Amino acid sequence: MGKHATILTSGACAASIDFDGALAILAAHARPLGKESVALADAGGRHLAAPVLARIDAPRRDCAAMDGYAVRDADLKNGTIFLRSRGTSYAGGAKPGAISAGETWRVMTGAPLPHGSDRVVMIEHCRHRGELVALDAAPLGKPHVRKAGSDFVAGDELLAAGTRMTAARRVVASAADHSEVEVWRRPRILLVATGDEILAPGCASRMPNAIPDSLSGAIEQMCVLAGADVVARLRLPDNEQAIAEAQQEASADVVVVIGGASRGDRDFGRSAFASLGLGVAFADVAIKPGKPVWYGRLGQTHVLGLPGNPTAAFTVASLFLAPLIAGLSGGKISDALPWQLRHSTRPIPPNGPREAFLCASLSYEGAAICDRQDASGQAMLGLADCLVRRPAHAPTANVGDLVPVLPLC
Numbered sequence: 001m002g003k004h005a006t007i008l009t010s011g012a013c014a015a016s017i018d019f020d021g022a023l024a025i026l027a028a029h030a031r032p033l034g035k036e037s038v039a040l041a042d043a044g045g046r047h048l049a050a051p052v053l054a055r056i057d058a059p060r061r062d063c064a065a066m067d068g069y070a071v072r073d074a075d076l077k078n079g080t081i082f083l084r085s086r087g088t089s090y091a092g093g094a095k096p097g098a099i100s101a102g103e104t105w106r107v108m109t110g111a112p113l114p115h116g117s118d119r120v121v122m123i124e125h126c127r128h129r130g131e132l133v134a135l136d137a138a139p140l141g142k143p144h145v146r147k148a149g150s151d152f153v154a155g156d157e158l159l160a161a162g163t164r165m166t167a168a169r170r171v172v173a174s175a176a177d178h179s180e181v182e183v184w185r186r187p188r189i190l191l192v193a194t195g196d197e198i199l200a201p202g203c204a205s206r207m208p209n210a211i212p213d214s215l216s217g218a219i220e221q222m223c224v225l226a227g228a229d230v231v232a233r234l235r236l237p238d239n240e241q242a243i244a245e246a247q248q249e250a251s252a253d254v255v256v257v258i259g260g261a262s263r264g265d266r267d268f269g270r271s272a273f274a275s276l277g278l279g280v281a282f283a284d285v286a287i288k289p290g291k292p293v294w295y296g297r298l299g300q301t302h303v304l305g306l307p308g309n310p311t312a313a314f315t316v317a318s319l320f321l322a323p324l325i326a327g328l329s330g331g332k333i334s335d336a337l338p339w340q341l342r343h344s345t346r347p348i349p350p351n352g353p354r355e356a357f358l359c360a361s362l363s364y365e366g367a368a369i370c371d372r373q374d375a376s377g378q379a380m381l382g383l384a385d386c387l388v389r390r391p392a393h394a395p396t397a398n399v400g401d402l403v404p405v406l407p408l409c
């Protein structure tokens with residue numbers, strides 16, 4: 001743990017903290033969990049736990065960069081010249097025999113070059129008649145030769161530890177002749193949605209007092225996109241004991257509790273874990289929406305409490321859960337918070353004392369904040385592509401002002 005990785009007294013509620021302060025605490029706790037070797041096919045999105053070193057040179061031999069004829073510079077003269085072809089060399093074939101004065105090999109792109117050749121003359125400039133090849137003009141300029149090891153040599157570090165594997169980087173690891181890479185393992189997440197009123201989506205219309213659990217599935221999707229495995233998803237009533245027992249249901253690195261974060265009679269999210277010895281690292285962050293968010297540790301287990309209000313929960317998950325997963329899986333907190341500056345296409349009213357994260361839609365022109373910002377709303381998320389960050393007490397932002405935006409998943 002780093003200097004910010006403090007734990008407050010068990011179950012205690014920290015004084016209000018700002019977003020950056022809370023994120024620094026989270027970053028200090030979010031250390032990678034463990035290493036494993038995985039096939040390249042399974043490494044997409046994972047962070048390397050060890051650098052990838054080249055096992056071979058690339059190219060492995062001097063080879064042709066164009067389809068053509070391998071020639072000696074000494075044989076090239078002004079005007080048409082005639083050379084005797086000794087055969088054809090293909091990619092993957094044996095190295096052809098050396099050429100002497102007046103000789104050439106027909107070579108295809110990637111084919112090994114004969115010893116003694118200096119360049120490849122593109123096939124477009126040559127005419128082949130029997131054993132003789134006529135070269136139209138002395139072709140100077142690029143030799144069209146890929147020298148052995150000119151891309152990389154065995155032992156070169158091609159991908160640094162910590163690099164996130166993408167399709168492009170799979171090219172590199174494959175080219176370095178690896179079938180597996182060492183990566184940080186994916187965090188295992190237990191999702192616990194709380195509330196007597198919530199039912200699986202599709203069931204609520206049958207019960208007059210029920211509402212669909214709109215968050216569990218969405219947060220699960222976010223976890224998977226962020227690089228975690230959701231090992232179990234529970235939907236529990238507002239019952240402290242049931243919530244406390246939940247974390248024994250699955251061996252998880254992270255427990256995410258949805259709802260019950262506030263101060264109501266049936267808000268048991270934090271208190272259920274306090275009874276198990278939760279060390280709260282931060283709670284009640286000065287952000288809007290999402291102030292009741294809390295985070296702590298139960299031994300090795302990370303526990304994050306999201307407020308129940310859906311837009312608040314989704315916002316907080318974007319701001320804290322995705323970064324927590326990034327840190328636990330070997331990435332940086334900032335990987336999950338790719339802020340970018342965009343022009344505001346609508347005026348943004350002045351902000352109050354809490355840093356605000358406003359839902360907005362994105363277009364080529366910029367970011368347009370949604371009409372009615374509502375922590376408990378859900379329809380707005382249908383239009384939102386990003387969050388616009390507004391500092392505490394920010395004055396009005398005018399059309400055209402640059403504002404930081406965070407894309408939503």
Ligand SMILES: Nc1nc2c(c(=O)[nH]1)N[C@H]1C(S)=C(S)[C@@H](COP(=O)(O)OP(=O)(O)OC[C@H]3O[C@@H](n4cnc5c(N)ncnc54)[C@H](O)[C@@H]3O)O[C@H]1N2
Nearest residue numbers: 193195212213214215259260261262263267307308309312
């Ligand atoms: N006296 C105070 N009241 C509230 C405060 C406060 O500081 N003092 N904070 C408000 C803020 S801000 C928020 S956000 C909410 C957070 O409430 P909880 O985290 O305790 O969440 P619940 O009470 O369980 O639920 C709130 C609301 O959200 C609905 N909900 C919950 N889970 C789901 C779900 N999985 N899918 C869909 N909707 C869900 C729930 O039915 C409630 O309507 O507290 C304010 N109050």
Ligand code: MOO
Nearest residue numbers: 289290291312375
């Ligand atoms: O901050 Mo709550 O998350 O506003 O509704």
